[in-house]
Amino acid sequence: MPERLGPPREAPIFRRLALVGLGLIGSSIARAARRQNLATEIVAADSNAEVRARAEEIGLADRVYADVADAARGADCVILCVPVGACGPVAKAMRSVLEPGAIVSDVGSVKGAVMAAVEPHLPEGVQFVPAHPVAGTEDSGPDAGFSTLFAGRWAILTPAYGVEADAVERMRAFWEGMGSAVEIMSAPHHDLVLAITSHVPHLIAYNIVGTAADLEEVTRSEVIKFSAGGFRDFTRIAASDPTMWRDVFLNNKEAVLEMLQRFNEDLSALARAIRWDDGETLHALFTRTRAIRRGIVSEGQDAPAPDFGRPRE
Amino acid sequence: MPERLGPPREAPIFRRLALVGLGLIGSSIARAARRQNLATEIVAADSNAEVRARAEEIGLADRVYADVADAARGADCVILCVPVGACGPVAKAMRSVLEPGAIVSDVGSVKGAVMAAVEPHLPEGVQFVPAHPVAGTEDSGPDAGFSTLFAGRWAILTPAYGVEADAVERMRAFWEGMGSAVEIMSAPHHDLVLAITSHVPHLIAYNIVGTAADLEEVTRSEVIKFSAGGFRDFTRIAASDPTMWRDVFLNNKEAVLEMLQRFNEDLSALARAIRWDDGETLHALFTRTRAIRRGIVSEGQDAPAPDFGRPRE
Ligand SMILES: NC(=O)c1ccc[n+]([C@@H]2O[C@H](COP(=O)([O-])OP(=O)(O)OC[C@H]3O[C@@H](n4cnc5c(N)ncnc54)[C@H](OP(=O)(O)O)[C@@H]3O)[C@@H](O)[C@H]2O)c1
Numbered sequence A, B: 001m002p003e004r005l006g007p008p009r010e011a012p013i014f015r016r017l018a019l020v021g022l023g024l025i026g027s028s029i030a031r032a033a034r035r036q037n038l039a040t041e042i043v044a045a046d047s048n049a050e051v052r053a054r055a056e057e058i059g060l061a062d063r064v065y066a067d068v069a070d071a072a073r074g075a076d077c078v079i080l081c082v083p084v085g086a087c088g089p090v091a092k093a094m095r096s097v098l099e100p101g102a103i104v105s106d107v108g109s110v111k112g113a114v115m116a117a118v119e120p121h122l123p124e125g126v127q128f129v130p131a132h133p134v135a136g137t138e139d140s141g142p143d144a145g146f147s148t149l150f151a152g153r154w155a156i157l158t159p160a161y162g163v164e165a166d167a168v169e170r171m172r173a174f175w176e177g178m179g180s181a182v183e184i185m186s187a188p189h190h191d192l193v194l195a196i197t198s199h200v201p202h203l204i205a206y207n208i209v210g211t212a213a214d215l216e217e218v219t220r221s222e223v224i225k226f227s228a229g230g231f232r233d234f235t236r237i238a239a240s241d242p243t244m245w246r247d248v249f250l251n252n253k254e255a256v257l258e259m260l261q262r263f264n265e266d267l268s269a270l271a272r273a274i275r276w277d278d279g280e281t282l283h284a285l286f287t288r289t290r291a292i293r294r295g296i297v298s299e300g301q302d303a304p305a306p307d308f309g310r311p312r313e
């Protein structure tokens, strides 16, 4: 998948795009949509005054509002780029201004719970096309975003039965315009896939960093000094936004706990292999895992160069 | 800690340095020692004919042998750069040629078991100064090495009681010459520290990649496609050398199982917080883990720039 953006569109997809939340994801969409000519006008809302001030300063949108309804009014597409737990309340706050035919979408890392929270607030005729760009970094806020964040990455759409095909196709074109490849799946399947490829990895990264911080036999300074042996890569993931991730776990409970259960069973078997000096089982697993890595590199989802924790000389 | 190498030494530390094993670590030492003028002559042994041929081709050492004793003969310093489980047999193979006063060292990721396996084979008067450079990548082999691998990283020495201070100081100077900072600690403490900062992180990375590969509800192709949500970072770690890591776990069993136990207890508590909708506990942990990350970045053990899985535009 190409990692660079193609030429901008000749004609925009949306007349007025409203982004609610101008953090990492919202500000990246603003930049990409502007650069690729995906909307004639881009308006935004954010509840954080500092974020609004910064957005004005760097010109992220044509107008930036404190109030969600002000941004959503008259928009033919509204995308919620707020933590998963805020999607329901935001939908409620804009219900009175949404016009039939308008598209509402989001970028939440969980889809089932967001759909359940948002749908009841949407007026008849509004098309809800939930989305999740599988792209991101451990940073947040409007300065963390950049226009190529989604290029060469996947965006998953999870529209419910009955949504107009035209609305889904416009959202597909929108994500493709930002360089993503689009896949459509059901929300429950999305939540299971992401539980194993994203949510549980974050949970265990947060967990081991917590375990290391609490040890009495090993000092915090030792943990930091000797982190280059593998630990530092977990701290990178465990530096992700606490609010976003709290919301992810609370809203994808079932799939996360299910996948965690499998992880635990496998880990018990591994611990047993270590206890019983079963080097063959260990070697076999450690060899098998390399195939997945090769797949990821050959599909362009990670750079092949090894990581030294610093730019190579 | 500076990440670059300083000027080369005016006078070498060793007359003849013998490296056994020319993989990632051995070949990096060869390159750094040559560049920094740490030894007048560098000889090497490797059991792998392809590795020897490649080493000759790129001129890693002055002479490359198949037989360990041939390399160790006449050396005033021999460093074992082979998997942890091979250190005992290699020590045995060179016992007859080691001269009193010579220093024997290693680079194994485990120290207690290596000391127990090597010491019985060393003739009277040979000084054993075990070492572990806390630096590495997921790649292996002679082409993966480079001369600045150890610069700005820690090297841990774990000499036993009674080793001559002069031998320890020469090994310290050797690692400092390659840009490392040196810390001396006991082997059991080393093994505990590395269990949490390196061995358990590798174990859980291997484990989750294995779990993901075995799922029936989520295809392998989905795992690969949607890996950018966090999973891909674990696959990088889980691409490390199977033989090296099998040996690490079998030789640091006790500390690894102990730390894994703590990890599991903490993970159960986290799972409970998710099950009980206890967002506060989650948010508190996710906030606490950021402090450790900041420590690692400010101590220069990782680059602060976020990771997108590719070079930033
Ligand atoms: N980060 C990733 O890697 C990633 C990847 C894919 C999808 N996502 C999803 O994208 C969404 C946003 O994540 P992000 O990383 O962009 O977060 P972020 O950088 O923290 O930005 C979120 C922004 O929304 C604002 N906000 C919060 N509640 C609001 C409300 N009720 N009304 C208006 N604005 C509100 C926040 O203000 P405050 O600063 O006051 O909180 C902040 O400026 C989340 O649902 C997340 O699951 C994230």
Ligand SMILES: NC(=O)c1ccc[n+]([C@@H]2O[C@H](COP(=O)([O-])OP(=O)(O)OC[C@H]3O[C@@H](n4cnc5c(N)ncnc54)[C@H](OP(=O)(O)O)[C@@H]3O)[C@@H](O)[C@H]2O)c1
Binding pocket: B020, B021, B022, B023, B024, B025, B026, B045, B046, B047, B048, B051, B068, B081, B082, B083, B084, B086, B089, B090, B107, B108, B109, B110, B132, B133, B134, B135, B136, B137, B138, B139, B140, B141, B142, B241, B244, B248
């Ligand atoms: N990789 C890291 O990140 C890292 C970091 C710190 C410390 N360490 C430690 O460094 C040591 C070496 O690791 P590495 O990554 O450099 O491994 P590597 O790249 O696999 O290199 C090891 C080399 O030693 C050879 N070898 C194996 N057994 C031998 C024997 N009995 N006699 C002579 N040569 C033998 C291997 O040949 P074959 O190719 O035939 O196996 C290979 O060429 C290990 O003890 C490891 O714990 C590694």
